[in-house]
Amino acid sequence: MPETKTPIERVSIVVSKGSLEGVYPALIMANGARMEGIEATLFFTFFGLDAIIDKRLDHLKVATVGNPAMHMPTLVGALPGMSAFATSMMKKEMEKLDIPPVREFLTMVHDAGCEIFACKASVDMFHLKRGDFCPEVDEVISVGQFYEKSAGAEIIFT
Amino acid sequence: MPETKTPIERVSIVVSKGSLEGVYPALIMANGARMEGIEATLFFTFFGLDAIIDKRLDHLKVATVGNPAMHMPTLVGALPGMSAFATSMMKKEMEKLDIPPVREFLTMVHDAGCEIFACKASVDMFHLKRGDFCPEVDEVISVGQFYEKSAGAEIIFT
Amino acid sequence: MPETKTPIERVSIVVSKGSLEGVYPALIMANGARMEGIEATLFFTFFGLDAIIDKRLDHLKVATVGNPAMHMPTLVGALPGMSAFATSMMKKEMEKLDIPPVREFLTMVHDAGCEIFACKASVDMFHLKRGDFCPEVDEVISVGQFYEKSAGAEIIFT
Numbered sequence: 001m002p003e004t005k006t007p008i009e010r011v012s013i014v015v016s017k018g019s020l021e022g023v024y025p026a027l028i029m030a031n032g033a034r035m036e037g038i039e040a041t042l043f044f045t046f047f048g049l050d051a052i053i054d055k056r057l058d059h060l061k062v063a064t065v066g067n068p069a070m071h072m073p074t075l076v077g078a079l080p081g082m083s084a085f086a087t088s089m090m091k092k093e094m095e096k097l098d099i100p101p102v103r104e105f106l107t108m109v110h111d112a113g114c115e116i117f118a119c120k121a122s123v124d125m126f127h128l129k130r131g132d133f134c135p136e137v138d139e140v141i142s143v144g145q146f147y148e149k150s151a152g153a154e155i156i157f158t
Numbered sequence: 159m160p161e162t163k164t165p166i167e168r169v170s171i172v173v174s175k176g177s178l179e180g181v182y183p184a185l186i187m188a189n190g191a192r193m194e195g196i197e198a199t200l201f202f203t204f205f206g207l208d209a210i211i212d213k214r215l216d217h218l219k220v221a222t223v224g225n226p227a228m229h230m231p232t233l234v235g236a237l238p239g240m241s242a243f244a245t246s247m248m249k250k251e252m253e254k255l256d257i258p259p260v261r262e263f264l265t266m267v268h269d270a271g272c273e274i275f276a277c278k279a280s281v282d283m284f285h286l287k288r289g290d291f292c293p294e295v296d297e298v299i300s301v302g303q304f305y306e307k308s309a310g311a312e313i314i315f316t
Numbered sequence: 317m318p319e320t321k322t323p324i325e326r327v328s329i330v331v332s333k334g335s336l337e338g339v340y341p342a343l344i345m346a347n348g349a350r351m352e353g354i355e356a357t358l359f360f361t362f363f364g365l366d367a368i369i370d371k372r373l374d375h376l377k378v379a380t381v382g383n384p385a386m387h388m389p390t391l392v393g394a395l396p397g398m399s400a401f402a403t404s405m406m407k408k409e410m411e412k413l414d415i416p417p418v419r420e421f422l423t424m425v426h427d428a429g430c431e432i433f434a435c436k437a438s439v440d441m442f443h444l445k446r447g448d449f450c451p452e453v454d455e456v457i458s459v460g461q462f463y464e465k466s467a468g469a470e471i472i473f474t
Contacts, residue, residue: 005326005468010163016183016316018227025332025362025473028437032459046183047227065232065394066224066382069334069363074381074394078223078232093441121186125251143190152163154471155312157183158332168321174341174474176385204341205385223390224382236381236390279344283409301348310321313470315341 010039010153012146017158018050020060020087020102021067024094026158027105034112041153042109043146044137045119049126052118054134057102062086103134110136115149117141168197168311170304175316176208178218178245178260179225182252184316185263192270199311200267201304202295203277207284210276212292215260220244261292268294273307275299326355326469328462333474334366336376336403336418337383340410342474343421350428357469358425359462360453361435365442368434370450373418378402419450426452431465433457 011033015026026042033040050056064070064077064086076082091101100108110116118133118140130140141149169191173184184200191198208214222228222235222244234240249259258266268274276291276298288298299307327349331342342358349356366372380386380393380402392398407417416424426432434449434456446456457465 007467008463008469008471011463011471014183014314017225019225021362025330028459033463036460036463038463046179047225050227061226063224063226063382066221066379067333067335067363068377068379068399069366073396074399075396078236078394080231080233083226083232097437097440099437099441121255121257124255125257143186144194147166147169147191147194147196150312151165153166154466155166155169155314156330156471156473157314157316158473172341172472175383177383204337205383208385219384221382221384224379236394238389238391241384241390279413279415282413283415301344302352305324305327305349305352305354308470309323311324313324313327313472315472315474 008038008154012041012043012150012153012155014155014157015042015044015048015051016046018047018060019063020090021062022158023048023051023060023102024099027102027109028099029156030109030114031105031112034109034114039153040109040114041117041149042114043117043119045122049118049122049128051102052106052116052133052137053128054132057106057134060102062090106134106136117146117149119143119146166196166312170199170201170308170311170313172313172315173200173202173206173209174204176205176218177221178248179220180316181206181209181218181260182257185260185267186257187314188267188272189263189270192267192272197311198267198272199275199307200272201275201277203280207276207280207286209260210264210274210291210295211286212290215264215292218260220248264292264294275304275307277301277304324354324470328357328359328466328469328471330471330473331358331360331364331367332362334363334376335379336406337378338474339364339367339376339418340415343418343425344415345472346425346430347421347428350425350430355469356425356430357433357465358430359433359435361438365434365438365444367418368422368432368449368453369444370448373422373450376418378406422450422452433462433465435459435462
C-alpha cells in the first residue's frame with residue numbers, strides 16, 4: 001500500500017473509570033491531542049462520571065488494591081487511609097510535572113476546544129441531574145449521538 | 159483539512175473484563191451502534207469470556223474493591239456478600255432504565271445483527287469448548303481473523 | 317455504503333496497566349497484528365511501564381482482587397501469596413499454549429518489527445531513566461509524538 005498515512009485528525013475519548021489513575025490518562029491524551037491541533041472530545045460514562053460531578057471531582061482517589069503494579073500487599077492496600085495516602089503521593093508527583101488537578105485540567109482542555117459530554121444512560125442510572133456537573137460539561141448525550149459526534153475520529157475507550 | 163468527516167460505519171468492540179460494570183459498556187456501545195445503523199462486532203477475550211459462558215453469564219458481579227468510585231472502604235467492599243449486594247443494586251437500576259440483563263442483551267444485539275465472537279487463544283487458555291458458550295456466539299476466531307473482520311471498523315477495547 | 321472496507325493496516329496499542337492480565341492482551345494483539353502483516357506499535361504509559369522496566373517485567377502478577385471473574389472471594393484473594401499462586405497458574409496455562417513470558421514476548425514482537433515506546437510524562441512521574449528499561453524500548457516519546465506516529469493507525473487503549 002504505497003499511499004500516504006492519514007494523520008490522526010480527531011480523537012473521541014471515552015472515560016469509564018472514576019479512579020485518579022483511570023481519569024488522568026484520558027485527560028492527558030485529550031490535552032496532548034489539542035496541543036497537536038487534533039480535535040478532541042471527552043465522553044464520560046459509568047464510574048467515569050465521578051470526574052465531572054462537581055462535588056466529587058476534587059476527591060478522586062487512587063485504587064490501592066486490585067493493581068499489582070502498586071507493589072503493595074492487598075491487605076496493606078485495604079487499610080483505611082492507604083488510598084488517601086497513595087492519592088496524595090500521586091498528586092504531588094503530578095504537581096512537580098506541572099500536570100494540573102482534575103478541575104483545572106478539565107477547564108484547561110475545555111478552554112483549548114475539547115468538547116466534554118456526559119453519557120445519558122449513565123446519568124439516568126446514577127440519578128444525576130445537569131446541575132450536578134461542573135460547568136465545563138457541554139451536554140448530556142446518548143451513545144447514538146456520541147457516535148455521530150465521533151465522525152472522522154479515533155474512538156479511544158479508557 | 160476541508161474534507162467532510164467520515165461517519166463511523168462499523169465498530170469492533172473487544173470485551174476483556176468479566177465484571178458486570180466491565181461488560182455493560184461494551185453491550186451498550188454495540189446496541190447504540192446498531193440503533194444508528196452502524197455495523198457492530200463483539201469479540202470476547204480473557205475474563206470477558208465469562209459474559210458468553212452459558213453457565214456464568216447470568217451471574218456476573220460488580221467489583222466492590224479496586225474501584226474508588228464505588229465510594230466504599232476496601233475492607234467493607236471485601237466483606238462476603240458486598241459484591242452480591244452491589245450487583246443486585248446495579249441490576250435494579252438497569253431494569254428501571256429498560257437495560258436488559260446480560261443474556262437478553264446478548265440476544266437483542268445479536269438479533270439486531272451484531273456478530274459475536276470468542277477469542278481462540280483465551281478459549282484454549284481457560285480450557286473451554288464451543289458447547290460452553292451461549293448460542294449467540296457465532297464463532298471462535300483468532301486475533302488475526304479478528305483484525306480481518308475489523309476492516310473498516312473502529313476497534314474499541316473495553 | 318457500497319465502497320470496499322479498508323483493511324486494518326496499522327495498530328497503535330496503548331498499555332496502561334501493569335498486571336499480567338492487563339499486559340498480555342496488548343502483547344497478543346500486537347503479535348497477532350504483525351503475523352497478519354499489520355504494522356504495530358506499543359506505547360507503555362502509567363502502570364503499564366512495569367512491563368518494560370528491566371527489573372520488574374519478569375515479576376508481573378495477576379490481580380486476585382477487584383476482578384469478580386477470578387471467582388475468588390475478596391478476602392481469600394487478599395491473602396498473602398494468592399496473587400503469586402494465580403500468577404503461577406496463569407503462566408503455566410500460557411506456556412502450554414506456546415505464549416511466551418513477557419520478556420521473550422517483547423523480544424519476539426520487537427524482532428517482528430513492532431515499535432516499542434515509553435510515555436515521557438509517565439517516565440518523569442515515576443522518576444525513571446532510559447537505563448531502567450529493557451533494550452527493546454526504542455524511544456521515550458511524548459503523547460504528541462505518539463499521535464504523530466499513529467498516523468493511519470487504529471489506536472487501541474488497553
